[in-house]
Amino acid sequence: MDDARILVVDDDKEIAGAIEKLLNLEGYEVIKAYNGLEALDAIVANNIQLILLDIMMPKLDGLSTTLKIRESKNIPIIILSAKSEDSDKILGLSMGADDYITKPFNPQELTARVRSQLRRYLQLGGMGKALCSSxxxxxxxxxxxxxxxxxxxxxxxxxxxxxxxxxxxxxxxxxxxxxxxxxxxxxxxxxxxxxxxxxxxxxxxxxxxxxxxxxxxxxxxxxxxxxxxxxxx
Amino acid sequence: MDDARILVVDDDKEIAGAIEKLLNLEGYEVIKAYNGLEALDAIVANNIQLILLDIMMPKLDGLSTTLKIRESKNIPIIILSAKSEDSDKILGLSMGADDYITKPFNPQELTARVRSQLRRYLQLGGMGKALCSSxxxxxxxxxxxxxxxxxxxxxxxxxxxxxxxxxxxxxxxxxxxxxxxxxxxxxxxxxxxxxxxxxxxxxxxxxxxxxxxxxxxxxxxxxxxxxxxxxxx
DNA sequence: TATATTTGTTAAGAATTTTTTAAGAATTTC
DNA sequence: GAAATTCTTAAAAAATTCTTAACAAATATA
Missing domain, CATH: 1.10.10.10 (Winged helix-like DNA-binding domain superfamily/Winged helix DNA-binding domain)
Incomplete structure (x- = not known):
């Protein structure tokens, strides 16, 4: 479970930084991206095990990014957004996201949900690796x-x-x-x-x-x- | 392979019945239990793919039931409770639950989260078996x-x-x-x-x-x- | 359009599994 | 201990599942 690499995607650099610190404290390695396109690049370039994804972002928003990622990868995606309406949660989950947290969030809830998703994903044998070798x-x-x-x-x-x-x-x-x-x-x-x-x-x-x-x-x-x-x- | 079979555990029979109807509409087969002990029996007797679990129940509460299930099985567990405090969410997730929904819940959110958990679980062929070690x-x-x-x-x-x-x-x-x-x-x-x-x-x-x-x-x-x-x- | 290639359908028969049957053995009950 | 019940076992019959080949339909290519 340790050593997992997490991609944090948020256009607000302050929030991204705060999440990074929080996850670092838990022992995770964090990579940051500030919009959907950067996120897609980062996924290709790095061996990512989980994605924390903001919805409202420039260039490529969170929901579209989710769809794009799901075309090829199966990494857990937790959507992270200020919109607290139910309809957004449903939309996010049906796009292929695995969980949804509303801002402002409780730091402990965030790390708990991250742990939960990673536990499940890593149990399947971290399918990210198999995809590297063609x-x-x-x-x-x-x-x-x-x-x-x-x-x-x-x-x-x-x-x-x-x-x-x-x-x-x-x-x-x-x-x-x-x-x-x-x-x-x-x-x-x-x-x-x-x-x-x-x-x-x-x-x-x-x-x-x-x-x-x-x-x-x-x-x-x-x-x-x-x-x-x-x-x- | 037939459709997914979901175990709904809630001591309030009205709520359990309502959830059953909701899930039936989505094409899932539902089995009901009214406390933790009944739930454990139902899991042994049936081939369950997902569990919706109330926290406050007589005989054996939801959190203890989660722990007990996790001793042997790896079926997705969604905790369903009226307590909306963050501390309970964290507790549930750290007990081994996979998701947490607070009552009263939006029906569509419930089915979306159920779908999301099942998608992940069924992907590598988990048919209600111990997926961790297989x-x-x-x-x-x-x-x-x-x-x-x-x-x-x-x-x-x-x-x-x-x-x-x-x-x-x-x-x-x-x-x-x-x-x-x-x-x-x-x-x-x-x-x-x-x-x-x-x-x-x-x-x-x-x-x-x-x-x-x-x-x-x-x-x-x-x-x-x-x-x-x-x-x- | 004509031609080649891929994909889907059908049906017969081969291989294997599953059910039935029935007789005998073990255990419990009276 | 005898009778009734429940379990074991073997073999044959029935049913299911898989293989294969040939052809038809759909799709791609020239």
Missing amino acids: QVVIGGLCLDTDKKQLMVDGDLVRLTAKEYKILELLMSNPGIVFSAERIYEAVWNESAYSVENTVMVHIRRIREKIEINPKEPNYLKVVWGIGYKIEKL | QVVIGGLCLDTDKKQLMVDGDLVRLTAKEYKILELLMSNPGIVFSAERIYEAVWNESAYSVENTVMVHIRRIREKIEINPKEPNYLKVVWGIGYKIEKL
Whole structure:
């Protein structure tokens, strides 16, 4: 839990500084940004574990920044704003924020909420790290998530968009079993009420591309009645 | 994967009912409890994904209940209380709660916070299991709830879907006795009017896989006339 | 527009799991 | 101790889940 790096975003430098001091006392490392655009840059440049985000800011406001961050990252976001109306809270949370604190805030409440969010996030294995390296290697498979390319034993293998997304999901979580529904929801981005065997057919096609013998897969294995997984070697 | 199941704990049945209706409208399944002890029972018996917990309750209050739940489970807990003082918020969060809503609450804020917590929790596949370690260890048994795998004395043992679910139920609640009916209802997700010996046959097969001598089981024991349990070591 | 490529659907059959059945063993109750 | 109940076990029947191939539909590319 210690050593977490927190990004504080507020156009009021006095407030940002005060929060920095408060968090430093708790043992956190703080990076500051004074508007949404700076915040986005800071996230790319640093390994951030939590974001404290003001709503009213020049250039790019807090809500838009939240949306932008959520396109790619899953870091906890606590919105911090003077607007105390409920509608703003709801808006913030539905944009993808994880919590909401109204100014003026009680310093202890702030640190408590920060701790709570970090506890949960770091438990998931700090998914920020996995995103840094763009390659996932499992045995003879090497998936490059920047180039959207797969190498099988050193040879480039062409994947279609759907095949790539399924394989990325599985290879990013080796050993973990995903049901067909979950794969469908993650890859197609819509809920799967009727599970046709669409996912299964894709699995078959991926197997043809990555396995020596698709009938006896070494990598992409089925777990009967539960789902599919990539074998962790 | 069905929709999320939420446990609402409040000694005021009117409030509990109101929250139930609100959450039902959002498509969540709701289970109610009217004090902390009932809540703990409900958590064991059902597959809960989120808990809405009142603080002031008879028998076992919300803060103590939070502590108790956190001993074994990592389900998101949102504390819901009339006390609006900051000190209580901090206390709740430091006990292991994930969020805090003060009564009277705005219905939309409640559902927004519920959504927010569930989003985070369900993301890496937490289905009401212990997310912190994803492993349950009892003696030489080690059940991995992400990989849907069982290790017996270090060796991987294949389980079928039903076998896995039964064993997960029992191992997640070591020492607690489950009747065949309760196992059936929990695993098959339907009420058991006439319990054939289906469950017993599965118990037999699990024993064959985890016990040295299935006829004299060390782990999966019968409690005559009542049910089965996993011995707590 | 024509062509190639990707994606979705269908259906048959193969593999595996789950349920049923029924007989025998263990435990409790009378 | 006998009877009733509850649990164990094995095997066959039924049901489910997965694989596969071929084709149709949608989408992208030339």
